[in-house]
Amino acid sequence: MSESGGNAGGRGGSGSGAAGGGQNNSGRGKGGPRDSSQRNAQGRERNRPSQRSFTENAPAQRTRRADPARLVAFEVLRAVAAEDAYANLVLPSRIRHHGLDKRDAGFATELSYGALRGQGTYDAILARCVDRPLDQLDPAILDALRIGTHQLLAMRVPAHAALDQTVGLARAVIGAGPSALINAVLRKVSAHTLEEWLELLLSDETDETRIASIRYAHPEWIVRALRQSLVAHGRSVSEINDLLDADNAAPVVNLVALPGLGSLDEALEGGATPGELVEGSALSSGGDLGRLASVREGSTRVQDVGSQLVARAMAAVDLGTGTGSDGAGERWLDLCAGPGGKAALLGALARQQGATLLANEPAPHRAKLVRQALAAVPHEIWHVRTGDGREVGTEMAESFDRVLVDAPCTGLGALRRRPESRWRRTPKDLTDLGPLQRELLKSALAAVKPGGVVAYVTCSPHPAETTAVVSDVLRKRDDLELIDAGAVLDGVSLTGHLDAGHEHTAQLWPHIHSTDAMFLALIRKKA
Template sequence: MSNPGQGKAGGPDRRRNAAGRERNRSEPRGFSTAAPSERTRRADPARLVAFEVLRAVAADDAYANLVLPVSIRKHKLDKRDAGFATELAYGALRGQGTYDAVLAKCVDRPLEKLDPAILDALRIGTHQLLAMRVPAHAALDQTVGLARAVIGAGPSALINAVLRRVSSKSLEEWTAELTAGVTDATKVSSLTHSHPEWIVRALRQALVDHGRDVSEIEALLAANNAAPVVNLLALPGLGSLDEAFEAGAVPGELAEGSALFSAGDVGRLESIRTGTTRVQDAGSQLVARALAAVQLEPVQLEPVGPEAGGPEAAEEDARSVRPGTAGRSEQWLDLCAGPGGKSALLGALAQQRGNTLVANEPLEHRAQLVRQALRPLNPAVWTVRVGDGRTVAEDFPDTFDRVLVDAPCTGLGALRRRPEARWRRKPSDIAGLGTLQRELLAAALTAVRPGGVVAYVTCSPHPAETSAVVQDCLRRRDDVELLDAGAVLDDVSLTGSLAAGHESTAQLWPHVHGTDAMYLALIRRTA
């Protein structure tokens, strides 16, 4: 009788194990060292939080940055576990493109045929194996335990087998395999840095359009995949960063009254709960401060005295100077205010100077978020208008001294903070948004008074959303001029050396400034 572990000729049978059981695999199979009764059957809370975030993003079209804090608090994670859950959720979302390409090599069916919950569990396991300092046995055991607890025992065998194949190579080895023989540089960058190919091409074009070297694309894509530090802002005249510093924050290097926080759940800070301290990227802080700092031109109205040109007319002219000059208070407008971050900063600056702010938001539920953001301010300082920003000029022509147009955009400059955005956006989104952006900017230029300034801002560096929009609006009017936004940005920054603009506009970059890729154009309406 032959040995069950031998082949017909007496040699080792690679299709059977030592007990004689048939493997049915072309390669050796690794078995768990734990007995089935000892394998993890519960979901580790931190991994469960990450899984809930991925499920909400995929199934409910949710935003990770909104779901994650709620889930962390629901499961009562401590600082260490909250940090682990954050890296796991955001890392799995950022790396989804690369991880799916790896998984496609390890699964015996198209990924779209997998149950979405199983695929999310595989992405979580893959990120632990390839990009986190988690021992392979722990990543496998805990991910399988998560699957058993929240998906069911059936899929756990598949997840275990697939993740064992994933663990057979490092991320560098998988990347080399995925890109072997690929001659298209865009595709290589897409696979290596987990960005859709159209976004890689768009960012390459943006670098060139804004006066930078196209060779920076690799650094830019890598910066988009780096976990950002939380930026805090103390509202001028209202907030304090003392509590944040006591909790481990350090002073921000770019914006006045800012801090960098990496000590866990920022929502535990009392000043965050009261709204006097806010989470806001330094780039967003700087563009709002730039609008508040730019020098306005006093512009007088037509003579209205009984004898135009005489002494009485001159006296009447002096009294008819528009708001913001000759000691008069200024009126500011945030045209696209929701959810209210920049409105809160502008409102605090306006309050310090005795000015007022109108915050416009077309959707009532987002308008409520704006009201909440403005709640720490004196109610007499601000007003929330619920309505289409494109109609503001009809109600308030030639009225405002400063107008912020933080235009709806693709968000390609904030991919590190909104990791799911890169997989949701499509090239067709740009055309539709471009029309809206032009209409909003045109309305702002009519609503601002002669001598006043409009700040056109996007969190996207895409030329179609930045320079093309501004140049189109400039060509259509003969009463506007482009100011040097880079110089103003330098004036309000702590470093004084941020001017990275092109043709008088300013463009910030994650790989250069450590901020979101905020674009700023300052446009003055002339007499």
């Protein structure tokens, strides 16, 4: 990796990110003597000639503007850090604001998500390159350093381009002074590959959790939590590195055509491939999915295959004799419906089976999103209620045949799609969410008819949010029984064997199924 810079190449201009610069044509290179011919009789320097020539390393020739794709990534990281925003919500709006084409949008997406995913590892590296604790740096400077580090260590960006363009970004949006610091630090980062840095960082480490935390960029408490989760769901703790690695893979965009309403034809013609796990799904290479008519209409949606599977499982489970197990006349409830992805799929399935759906969401702005998600489903099939899900069991006791409780959780199963979550969540969240999860499940069980089924779902494999919640509720009642959720998932999958079941509950995994880590328990209220 060159220390002297050169053409930035690749993305957005030329110049060098070098701190010092080379010799210029006026003879004043780094550390060189001044040209005495420019001095007058008193020894003062005369005005410079009107015409000067520069090498690429001259300060005036370095990039001083922010490349739009890198600027988008910087703005995303700033919004996540300063405003507690979600990257997947901020990124599309910034891409549109800056008018990025498909190529630049892809670059901005990888740079944003990659810098957020790798933050723990990159911060450990940066701590070796900065002469003060990282928490003493201006947060904007630290975000710029993370962006530069990801380009240098994990993207196919030439080192000189990564340096030049990151320094140019800093000059444009932070200032000339900080840009010098960023330039110096990133030059130190560029001295080693990622694997060389990991060897340096981990050479004296013996704690396995600490090693995994740095190598795979997960907080130590999450490494321990995921180890515990593997064991709780009947898998080997030796899978932990594969699971952590899967969290760091850029996720493929999953599509679902709402049954009986949507079509994947346009997506498949545009390069998407049919999904291998569930009917009516496809895997897309990304791009502007809004160009697809069915996506604009809402009849084809972006939804993780794991979410598709658990929704289909709730709709498919056999309710037994005398309960209208063919679905005709049934009433379904999505107790925690926002923002509406599973509700839309359930609405389409309810239409096919002659059922109706009530989608409940406590937050008005999220209830609006649910209505938008359901817009492609005939309106006589569904209704949206804005209210506390914990009250539904009392207000509408034993009114529903099937109830989905997609409970608020830590989201530890979706870290690949929500890269900032791993740094935002804390162990306290597990404690805080536990009572709410139990109250919502109890409300659902009160709202379901005898003979009906409640599907308890979380996008987290942690036992505190999954098996512990279910066992706590079932332990206190004798009118409930677990249905084999693994067998039901197998029945709605294309493979017929997902290897997700354990002790009548089911757990999907990124490293096994290439889905989010969705948990499913199916609880029947005895007739």
